[in-house]
Amino acid sequence: DIPMTQSPSSLSASVGDRVTITCRASQIIDSFLNWYQRKPGKAPRLLIYAASSLQGGVPSRFSGSGSGTDFTLTISSLQPEDFATYYCQESYSDAWTFGRGTKVEIK
Amino acid sequence: QVQLVESGGGVVPPGRSLRLSCAASGFTFSSYTMHWVRQAPGKGLEWVALIWYDGSKKYYANSVKGRFTISRDNSNNTLYLQMNSLRAEDTAVYYCARQRATRSYFDYWGQGTLVTVSS
Numbered sequence: 001d002i003p004m005t006q007s008p009s010s011l012s013a014s015v016g017d018r019v020t021i022t023c024r025a026s027q028i029i030d031s032f033l034n035w036y037q038r039k040p041g042k043a044p045r046l047l048i049y050a051a052s053s054l055q056g057g058v059p060s061r062f063s064g065s066g067s068g069t070d071f072t073l074t075i076s077s078l079q080p081e082d083f084a085t086y087y088c089q090e091s092y093s094d095a096w097t098f099g100r101g102t103k104v105e106i107k
Numbered sequence: 108q109v110q111l112v113e114s115g116g117g118v119v120p121p122g123r124s125l126r127l128s129c130a131a132s133g134f135t136f137s138s139y140t141m142h143w144v145r146q147a148p149g150k151g152l153e154w155v156a157l158i159w160y161d162g163s164k165k166y167y168a169n170s171v172k173g174r175f176t177i178s179r180d181n182s183n184n185t186l187y188l189q190m191n192s193l194r195a196e197d198t199a200v201y202y203c204a205r206q207r208a209t210r211s212y213f214d215y216w217g218q219g220t221l222v223t224v225s226s
Contacts, residue, residue, distance in 0.1 A: 001168060001169050034212040034213075038152070043202075043215075043216035043218070046213065046214065049210065049211075049212045085151075087152055089152075089154070089213075091211030091212060092211075094164075094166040095154070095157075095166045095167065095169070096142070096157070097154060098153060098154055100151045101152070
């Protein structure tokens, strides 16, 4: 397993805010890093794959960056529908790992 | 359309076994690597295991290695998770998920089945 350290574990933000979530891998994982959004009662939704590629249908306010060990998910202007929990997930190793999640709450 | 439907969850005492199933439809099941992911109450997502499209390779999280076995029946489009020596910390909703072909991410998920390990 490759432990993934995701931070912060939660944050409070207002509509229109810029939000940044980070994920750090315990070893180099190239760009094998994905980001998912999870809302209660719904399946996780893929936002970003391969560290920076926007999944089809995902709004352009979501972006991902990084490679190696340090990665970032940015929401450029938070919208009401973005309040959710976000997870990073590495797929470099044979045994995939999720970060512990970041809950984005309304301020 | 792609559908993944889990079943087999329930309440089981510690130390006992349970087998989960995931019925797949709407795609060529035998062409896809499949995974199990779980989420314990109040916790985040935890990857559990994966199996290659042909069943030739299987990988497990350290937390379940030696106790859980992933398998598949491509003739019946079904994924399985045999869970032995269950512990209280295995209590979770278990999801099956499909890995996107030629990519390393999940593109479809089931709705989940709840496993509760309790005496």
